[in-house]
Amino acid sequence: MTTVGFIGSGLIGGTVARLAVAAGYDVVVSNSRSPETLADLVAELGPKARAATAAEAAGAGDLVVVSVPFHAHAQLPVAQLAGKVVLDTNNYYPERDGNFAELDEGKLTSAELEQRQLGTARVVKVFNNIFHAHLASLPRPSGDPERSPLTIAGDDPNNTRREVVVDPGSIVVDPPFLGGGVLGGGFRPFVQAGPSQVVGREGVEDESLLEALDEALAVAQGALQQLEVVVTSVRAAVRGR
Numbered sequence: 001m002t003t004v005g006f007i008g009s010g011l012i013g014g015t016v017a018r019l020a021v022a023a024g025y026d027v028v029v030s031n032s033r034s035p036e037t038l039a040d041l042v043a044e045l046g047p048k049a050r051a052a053t054a055a056e057a058a059g060a061g062d063l064v065v066v067s068v069p070f071h072a073h074a075q076l077p078v079a080q081l082a083g084k085v086v087l088d089t090n091n092y093y094p095e096r097d098g099n100f101a102e103l104d105e106g107k108l109t110s111a112e113l114e115q116r117q118l119g120t121a122r123v124v125k126v127f128n129n130i131f132h133a134h135l136a137s138l139p140r141p142s143g144d145p146e147r148s149p150l151t152i153a154g155d156d157p158n159n160t161r162r163e164v165v166v167d168p169g170s171i172v173v174d175p176p177f178l179g180g181g182v183l184g185g186g187f188r189p190f191v192q193a194g195p196s197q198v199v200g201r202e203g204v205e206d207e208s209l210l211e212a213l214d215e216a217l218a219v220a221q222g223a224l225q226q227l228e229v230v231v232t233s234v235r236a237a238v239r240g241r
């Protein structure tokens with residue numbers, strides 16, 4: 001049975017862990033503190049789950065979900081992730097993560113920066129463009145007409161789709177796969193590369209138009225997510241008065 005390791009087990013990581021267990025995977029969850037602090041989540045997830053350190057979760061996972069604030073990528077256990085498929089959910093928010101010059105200048109995306117840091121691991125961007133509550137509430141079985149597609153992107157056209165195991169029945173992923181060098185442009189924040197820039201880029205041929213549109217959709221969804229974060233913060237601030 002495939003084991004999914006989790007580095008970060010918060011809103012997104014915890015939700016994907018619940019979906020993974022429901023789909024029959026074993027999971028090893030971790031956070032920035034200690035395995036003991038994940039006792040409630042492990043109890044909820046049941047016998048297919050255990051908690052460990054981040055390095056242990058990386059080592060145990062056949063697939064590893066990295067779902068931490070972007071600024072924490074520098075602490076990822078590079079050696080334990082070597083050669084593995086890393087499912088990266090993170091988004092770069094300078095107001096939360098601090099400023100990274102290469103990202104601010106548009107030279108790299110956060111996924112490209114993480115890929116560079118992780119070396120032989122194969123970074124796949126997924127679950128970064130859906131609100132955690134929707135991830136929990138919208139799963140649909142394969143073939144359901146209401147099933148929501150999620151965009152998934154990696155730079156490894158030969159291996160990514162096969163190895164990521166994206167259709168376990170209850171995880172709401174039915175990806176238009178973007179292979180070959182797409183960790184770049186398509187996942188830049190909306191403010192850096194809007195949909196027209198993505199769709200209108202040079203070299204978009206007819207057969208790749210749908211892929212370009214999927215990229216544009218991912219960009220728009222990222223913008224929507226940023227708006228949701230702002231609305232949530234403002235709501236909390238207003239209610240806290």
Ligand SMILES: NC(=O)c1ccc[n+]([C@@H]2O[C@H](COP(=O)([O-])OP(=O)(O)OC[C@H]3O[C@@H](n4cnc5c(N)ncnc54)[C@H](OP(=O)(O)O)[C@@H]3O)[C@@H](O)[C@H]2O)c1
Binds near residue numbers: 034054072
């Ligand atoms: N929330 C959403 O709807 C949503 C949607 C799409 C994408 N995202 C992105 O996904 C990522 C995770 O978001 P989230 O909302 O799930 O965050 P979250 O609820 O704050 O959870 C973050 C998790 O990362 C862990 N963590 C932090 N630093 C770590 C480190 N150095 N090593 C290991 N674990 C570490 C935290 O552990 P501790 O609790 O011990 O600190 C926690 O388990 C972010 O980049 C976010 O922008 C979020």
